[in-house]
Amino acid sequence: MSWLPLSFGAPMVLWGLLALPVIWWLLRLTPPKPQTEVFPPLKILAGVLKREETPQQSPWWLTLLRLLMAALIVVALAEPVFNPREKLPAEGSALALVIDNDWASAADWGKRVATAERLIADAGSNGVPVIIAFTAEKPNAEIGPFDAATALDRLRAAKPRPIPTDRPAVYARVAASLESHPGASVAVLADGLAGQGDEAAFNTLLSSNAARLVWATSDRISLTGLTGADNQVDGFALTAIRAPGDPAPAQVTAGAFDDKGRRIADATLTFSPGESMATGTMAVPFELRNDFASIALDGEHQAGALRVLDESSKRRRVGLLSQSEADQAQPLLSPLYYILS
Structure with a gap:
């Protein structure tokens, strides 16, 4: 539940605010506890002309303070979150997560992993399986579907590799896996670099009747x-x-x-x-x-x-020796003089 810029993790607890009028009524109905006085005769005689009164209800400021404390307790139990993040689309029958982990992804790998963790967390809260594939891994690497916890473990174990991507092969495998999960969400975390066969690979991936597509890449390539x-x-x-x-x-x-x-x-x-x-x-x-x-x-x-x-x-220093005396007498005419270094 989100009311910008505030959201609540347990919004049903906010129904407890309806109990504030009842608390206010109880506070007005119940007077303060009477004070206990000692019974000395002389003190009674000294205060015989003094008229003491017991209030019928609590002071208004005390009632307001108690109501405010009760309201704060209810709001705290509702788990408020200031400026909550936008929930990413990870609904549908499954989430297919395709991540570039080639050499170009190393510069912003931390941001790439953080985005993928958000997607997997949202998929886990929706109870949908996760297909996760990396474009620089071996062609026979397992891609799932996995549950959210297993997918998160595989994500954290992955690292950037110093090789280019193989998007056509990986996208084809993901598309084949999505045939049994129609209406899935597809998320592509790209490195921003174009590769050979990308257009055909994208067409293959998007031909799997995906319900929604998330495309995440760097705003500016600074490599x-x-x-x-x-x-x-x-x-x-x-x-x-x-x-x-x-x-x-x-x-x-x-x-x-x-x-x-x-x-x-x-x-x-x-x-x-x-x-x-x-x-x-x-x-x-x-x-x-x-x-x-x-x-x-x-x-x-x-x-x-x-x-x-x-x-x-590496460069090597090479020495050339000649047994001809003419080469020493006329070095500029010697064939050895014109050898390029």
């Missing part, structure tokens, strides 16, 4: 990805991208780490207004660059902002 890390002659060249159409300039800092996790170099990449690509260079000696084990963008807690380096990213 930044590291797309290139090349160990060149004069430094480590980096390339980063962001969502197109952002009119604001931006700067990101990339840090290089060795195999023990120590930060040994960094560089700044600057996005111009409206540009979706930025470049930068870590200008450090190649001996230090050979110690790079990974490069990551600061503040980006997702796999797209991390590059793991292997032996192919």
Whole structure:
């Protein structure tokens, strides 16, 4: 029961407010308890001319205070909630919850889980089963239907995975499961990134005669990805991208780490207004660059902002020896002089 901005968890208790007139009548009917006096003869003689009166009813302020206390008790028992949240549509024969848990979902995974918990809680209060599927899990992962408690456990056990989504396969499985639950509610918690085959996958999912659809995604994609890390002659060249159409300039800092996790170099990449690509260079000696084990963008807690380096990213110093005296006498004419480093 909700009266903006206040709702009550047990609204039936508010019927107890109807008892306030009865309490008021009882308070007026019952006079205060008479005072007990000691019986000394002299005190009686001293107050023989004093006229004492006992009130027939309680003072009005005392009656009002007692009624107010009774009303507050009734309201407290009704479990009031200030500014209650809007109940999400999780009705129908079942709730199908489809969640993107790929690399792009790591940045706002906490919000994604909180939204899913609200949906599952509402489904549990309505007594409907929950089908829960993650688009970056194995194709044969179990999707239900489950009861609300089991679905909540599976949700809390899920984590973002550093791989792309497979929406066509997962949506097809959910649609097949909904054939036995016509009129179900479908909730899609998307990461905001388009993928190959998405349109056909959405059509397959929505063809299952869903009663209602909840579509939740980020208002603005603020992801930044590291797309290139090349160990060149004069430094480590980096390339980063962001969502197109952002009119604001931006700067990101990339840090290089060795195999023990120590930060040994960094560089700044600057996005111009409206540009979706930025470049930068870590200008450090190649001996230090050979110690790079990974490069990551600061503040980006997702796999797209991390590059793991292997032996192919290292540069080696090579020495060339020649037994020809002509090469030493005329080095500019020597074939070894023109070998590119």
